[in-house]
Amino acid sequence: MKISDIVANTIDRLPTDYIFTYTDFNIDVNRKDAVVKALNRMVAAGKITKLSKGKFYKPRQSRFGALQPSAYQIAKDLLEQDGEIIGYITGYNAYSEMGLTTQIPATLQIGTNKYRRAITRGLYKISFIVQPNKITKTNIELLRILDAIRFIREIPATTPDEACKRLVIILSQLPAEKVKMLATLVLKYNPAVQALCGAMLESVGADKSLTDKIAASLNPVTEYKIPVSESVLPNKSKWRIK
Structure with missing residues (x-):
């Protein structure tokens, strides 16, 4: 399975609001760069949000837009x-x-x-x-x-x-x-x-x-x-x- 698919499938299983890092993915450390690229593509596509360096989350949505995590x-x-x-x-x-x-x-x-x-x-x-x-x-x-x-x-x-x-x-x-x-x-x-x-x-x-x-x-x-x-x-x- 491609790294991008592993990343996407893992994120699909995570709850909204949950802040995750590269370490949440069961992928060999030598392939970290590929994980980073996959995450950045998902940020650009609006599927996840970057909180700070190395930290991401799936935002909860309200009628007023995306909400910050707890x-x-x-x-x-x-x-x-x-x-x-x-x-x-x-x-x-x-x-x-x-x-x-x-x-x-x-x-x-x-x-x-x-x-x-x-x-x-x-x-x-x-x-x-x-x-x-x-x-x-x-x-x-x-x-x-x-x-x-x-x-x-x-x-x-x-x-x-x-x-x-x-x-x-x-x-x-x-x-x-x-x-x-x-x-x-x-x-x-x-x-x-x-x-x-x-x-x-x-x-x-x-x-x-x-x-x-x-x-x-x-x-x-x-x-x-x-x-x-x-x-x-x-x-x-x-x-x-x-």
């Missing part, structure tokens, strides 16, 4: 490698999923344990934040919450007060074991995040031993300038939030 598909090689979790989607996409904002700019933010420069894929700019905690499948939900607390001033189309209200609701709905895990994870964030998280946890009635542990990690004279009002977080002064 955030996960665009970033999946930055999230998992050889079965190991190396990153997680945070930022605007996560804030939207948490009900903190309805706005989703064409920017993906990924939490990772190592510094990386921003990159561009298709219409998306992908930026990275360094996550001080080890990233696991079980703690990603909590890391996203902590990131939202960390960047509460920067969440689009809302105010810190409104974001705080929503985060308090989210924290109140976490099971006890998740609250305990979050109270440990926050200790690796900066003191301002610890203070705001501690105040929020205290406001939802978290175990006192957990909030005491957070409070003990803070400098007893440092004040934190966070634009959350007392009407939203009545105990803010106790946590020296100004």
Whole structure:
């Protein structure tokens, strides 16, 4: 069978939105050039779309035209490698999923344990934040919450007060074991995040031993300038939030 036929048949079996590379084709590495040419011909014919160097996909179609792949598909090689979790989607996409904002700019933010420069894929700019905690499948939900607390001033189309209200609701709905895990994870964030998280946890009635542990990690004279009002977080002064 010709290389072009193998490529076409393989792509036919792939779902729309799935981002693939040359390695998705069961073809000898010495014939990579032929695969590249076949893919480029399919791009030119409008059968597939090139996202970035070496990355392609079959776009979903709507009445308004072709749609971009999901955030996960665009970033999946930055999230998992050889079965190991190396990153997680945070930022605007996560804030939207948490009900903190309805706005989703064409920017993906990924939490990772190592510094990386921003990159561009298709219409998306992908930026990275360094996550001080080890990233696991079980703690990603909590890391996203902590990131939202960390960047509460920067969440689009809302105010810190409104974001705080929503985060308090989210924290109140976490099971006890998740609250305990979050109270440990926050200790690796900066003191301002610890203070705001501690105040929020205290406001939802978290175990006192957990909030005491957070409070003990803070400098007893440092004040934190966070634009959350007392009407939203009545105990803010106790946590020296100004």
